[in-house]
Every structure is written in structure tokens, then in C-alpha cells.
Amino acid sequence: MKIKGWKEVFKFSFTQQIRTKSFIIGTIVIALIVAIMAFLADFLPVIFLSDELDKIERAAGGEDVFTVDTMYLSNETDYDFDFSSVLSDGNITVKSVTSEEAEAKTKEIADTTEKAVVTKITLDDSGFAVDTRYAAGKADIAKGDVEALNAVLTDTIKKQYLMKLGVAEADLGLAMSNVRSSFSSAGQEPVGFVQQMLNTIVPMISSIVLFVFIFSYSQMVAQSIAIEKSSRVIEYLLTSIKPLAIILGKVLAMCCVSLLQFILIGLGGVVGFVVSLPFGIISKIGPMLGSAAEQVQTAASGAESGAVEVVGGITEAFSHLDASVFIIMFVTFILGFLFFAGIAGLAGASVSKMEDLSSAIQPLSLIGVLGFYLAYFPQITGEENTMSLVARYIPISSPFILPSDYMLGKIDLMSALIAVAILAAADIVIMMIVAKVYEGVILHTGNRLKFSDMLKMSK
């Protein structure tokens, strides 16, 4: 069936919509906000994790990761501990001092550039205690290095104390190791903390963003049709083109406007990220990811590296990104838009006065909000559950959740295609109803029509 005139409707509706102040200002403001957020998301960790990053970079380059050259040690316990052999790998010289000398050294290093720390080891009823003082200012000693040093000292104290108690050296590793514990849902692969967080956050943000873009622009279809009816322009249009051409052109135009705004805002994010690249955390850690990440962490002498964990987790979570992800996202967006815009078109056609529009789109709002909650709430747990399984196959919710589920690898390509096929089938049904009903009611004037009235009129 050839539908004459839909291209002209599309062109006019698209052009008029993108020239509205609300579109221009809204797009610029939101794109700017997204650009700033993208920049800060990449840049702020560099400020807050500067010490750690510095250490990781040096470790990756095979350098000595410690900024400490000398440790003045005041052992105030009755036990002898040998730290020299342990710390020689980090090129740290251990110098034993008395308690009084330690006090004096503490004052001394505060005003010098000597890369030295003063460490006191004490013992009381609650156990051993390691207290290390360092000069953060002039000597430029990284706090993370002091933490790592303390970790090595406490580890050594434990080991050597256990050996004094008679534990064989071969058993030390087991005796010192932490007992690891984990839990996860049966039938699912255990995931890391960061990835689990992403599995929760990404779908939630994604469902909100998609809901806003799909749903708000669907409502604009209803508004646009209601304007044409209330201003009686529709009578003129129908002397040249069929009602189906009008709604088709309008729906596709709004879909493209929505996509355009989505892309422009996304570009804002890309620009913000690109601008941040020379200074951001991704460029600093990115090249060292994968197997290198573990080496870096090892090279950092066992100190926990949050930055490596976060960036590594993000890389793992988005490792499924390929062309099919973008195709599924694009197709789902279009189909989801057609679904809601089709319903919106009927809502718009049911009124002949603008003041009736808000009540006419109530059913659409209910369907949309229900779909959104179906998509949103199952994501709070970050794990697969019955509700999330159902939500991705129901046409009212699948447009909001399917893209992120596929992007994060929660579902395979076949499952995604099945969900897309169900959505496409729902679109066909909606469009058939629209085609049948719209023509019958488009010239209706008077009170708002109920759906049952619309069906009667279309017979």
C-alpha cells in the first residue's frame, strides 16, 4: 500500500519540532550537563586517587613504587623482628632507634625533604600496634605508600610471631590467609562487586533515560494531532492526504526528533569524555587493564587499588559491546517509540479540544508508567529474577530494559531477538488498530471519545 504524503508530513513535523525553543534550549542545556558530568566522572577520580594512580603508573613501569627510602624503627616490644630482608625489595633502609630518638626524628622529618618515616612497634593487652609517622609535605611521601608499608610490617610481625610460637614456615601462608566467603544466586555466575553495582545502576539509569525519551515524545504525537484537530487544520490536510499518512509521518518525525536529541545529548557526553581524556582516569589506567591490572596490583605491594578495581569492573561489564548492541538498542528504541506513539496518536485523535488532551492521555500515561516500573524495579537487586525476566518480553516494558540487559550481557542475542520480535508484533497490532480507528475518528468534533466509541465509529 502506497501512503502518499507521509514524507511531507514527516519533513514539516520534524522541521517545526526541532526549531522550537524547548527543543533547542533543552538539548543544549542537557547536553552541557551530560558533557560536564562525563568530564567530571573521568577527571575527579584523578584528583581523589592521585597517590594511588601515581603508584600504579610507577609500578606498571617497573619502578620502585615506594616513596619511602628510610624507616627509623623503634621496637618497644620484647620481641625481635627482622624487617630488613622484607623491605629490601622496596629499597627501604631500616634503621633501629630508641624511643627518644624516634621522638626526635619525628620532629626532624616534618621539616626536611628526607623520604623517611618513623615507626613505633608496641605491645599491650590488646596486641601489637604499629604506628608510622611520615612527612606528607616536603618529603612528598604518598599516604598510600605508608599504608602499604604498615601492611607489610603487620604482615611480617604476624608471620615472625607465629614462627616463634612454632608454626612451620611452610604452614605460614595458610595460617595467615583470610578465609574468603561469597554468595550468589544458584544458576548464575558470581560477579564482582563493581560489576554487580553496574548491573544495578546501568539498567536503572538506562530505563529512566529511555522512558523520558520514548514516552515524552510519544505524548508530543498526541499533542500534535490534538492541535491539528482543535485548530481544524486537519480538514485541510485531509483534502490532500490520507489520515494514515498524517499519523505515520508524525510518529516517524517525533521518533527522529527524539533520536536526534538523544544522540546530541550523547555527543555532549562524548565531547566531555574526549576533553577529559588527557587528564582522566580512563586514559591513565586503561592501557594497563586486563591481565596487567593484576600485575599492577601485585606491584603495588598488595595495597588495595580501588581505581583498578572500578575501571577493571567497568571494562568487564561492557566487554559485550559490539555492533549488535547498538543495532538492538536502535531497533528497540524505534519499535518502543512506535508502540507508545501509536497509542498516543489514538489519544490525540479522540479529542477535539486541547483542554481534553490531558485526560485523553491518562491511559497512555498509566501504560507507560506501569511499563517503566516493570522495567525499573527488578533492577534494584542487580540480579536476575522473575520480574526482570518477564519485563524484557512485555512490549510495555521491554523498550526500557532490553537495551541495557543486552549491553551488560544479561541476555544472549537470541533472547534479545525474541524480545524484539514480540515488540515488533505488538507494534503491528497497534498500527493495525490505529489504521482502522484513526480514519474513523479523525474528523470527530465534540466531546472526548472513549476507546469503545472509537471502535464503534471505525466499524
Added chain:
Amino acid sequence: MSLVVEHLSKKFGDHIAVEDLSFSIEKPGVFAFLGTNGAGKSTSIRMILGMLSKDSGSVTWNGKPLDIMTEKVGYLAEERGLYPKYNIMEQMYYFASIKGMKKKAATAAIDYLFSRLKIEEYKKKKAEQLSKGNQQKVQLAAALLCNPEIIILDEPLSGLDPVNADLFKSIIREERDSGKYIIMSSHQMETIEEFCEDLVLLHRGKTVMQGNLNDIKRARGRENLTVKADKPIGDIAERCGLTLVEETPNGSSFKVKSEEDAGRMLKEMLDNGINVIKFDLREPSLHELFVEKCGGEVNED
């Protein structure tokens, strides 16, 4: 070329909106499509234009079903509209594009029509910034944009001041003289009489009068008599079998059964030395025919 409407019918539920409407326009000119409010005129026009499905009947142009997607048809709807927030020129280009016009041809047509309608200065304004009359001019320009062969004008002069009404009339005359087939619906009977030779009159969806206006009037004969005299004439009128319709300062109006009765009335007045100031025996006006056919049970829906 001819536009033929045959046995057009439409029902909305149990309500018969249009019943067996038939007429034809065999030659260029202005055809009057009349009716009371809610008589089914707009429904009929929408069916003719193919906007509304018909239950039965056909509309043919040159012997083929009329297809407004391919034929050039201009329509000025009774309830006119423009996009209130959009630039007038952009709307005109949009209307031209859905009529299949290229931009160059559209520009030429818009320039001519806006100049003819004296609204050139409003091209870049929004519709909501224009007066109702100027919006109406833009609408007429939109209807004539594609140089249509068939033009349907639904209440083209309503709401216009006398100057603009004359402007519209001159344009309608131009279109008529250039060989267009025009269907005009109006409640201004003087305008219809000024332009139309043939008509159809609808009442409650049914055709109650149809044909050539002059023929209809001639068939009815001169049955309206208006008399103004310097003395009372009631007794004479009664003796002559005249029925008093109304008395106004301009004289008394009577219905006469035959022109002979009117002649006797005049003779008696003169014989009785009555000074006759006005004696006007005429055919019924379209207004009178309209009221006679539709009066008393007007559908106000």
C-alpha cells in the same frame, strides 16, 4: 467535464446524516449547496472529498471516481484552521507540498494569491498574530494554491467585513470565469442568488429542493405582493383573496394565489381613490423558498 454525485448516503448509528443525495454539475460555474444547520452539508462535502466513507453512492469526475489524491481540489472548510504557532509562509509551503507542488511553483502561487488578497505583509507572521479575517484570507489562498479545477467553499464569506467580502466575491467570480467548478455553501442567500444558477437544498439529510434557481422561481410564479398605500387596504385584500403575511413600515406583504388576484387588488385600490405608493408583485426569493422548505422544524444540532 462534469462532477456527478449519485445516491450518496451516510448513517451515524441510527441517525441518517445524508439520504440519497444526487446532483450534477455539468458546466463550470458556482453550484449552491444549501441547508439548515445540521442538515448534512458538511458530511456530504466530506464524502464528496473522500475524507469520510460513504454508506452508498458515488462521486465521479469526468466519468471516473473522484480521487482527491490525484485531482486538483481546493477546499475552504467552514471550520477553518491554521497552525496557530507556525509561520504563515512555512504553513503555505507545507500545504503546497502535500498537494504535490514544487517549491518554485508554490512560491509563485503564494506570491500571486497573497498579493491578490492583500496579505503579503503577513507572510512571516504566526497565524495567531493575524485577525480572523486575515486568517480567512490565508485559508482561501491555501484552498486555491494548486489552481484546482474543483473548488468547495463552505461559508466563504462568514465573518468578513463588507470590503473583504467584496474582495472574496471578486476572487470567486475570477475563478468561475476561468472555468472552475465551484460548490458553494452559504447561509447568505443574497450571495447565493448573486453567484449560483443551480442548487440543492438539504433538510435533515434529505434533498427538499433541487434544480435551476430561475426555473424553480418561475415555476412558483409571482406570488409575493408588497403594497404600500395612503389608506388602509385590508378589506380590499380580503375581498380579492390575498393572505396577509406581515405588515412593516415599508408596506404590507401578501401571498397571492394568482397574478389575476393581484390585478384585481390594484384595480380596486385605484377605483376607490387610494393613492398607491408601492405595488411590487414578484417571484419568491431564495430566502423565502429556503424558509418555506425548511422552516418550522429547523435542526439546531
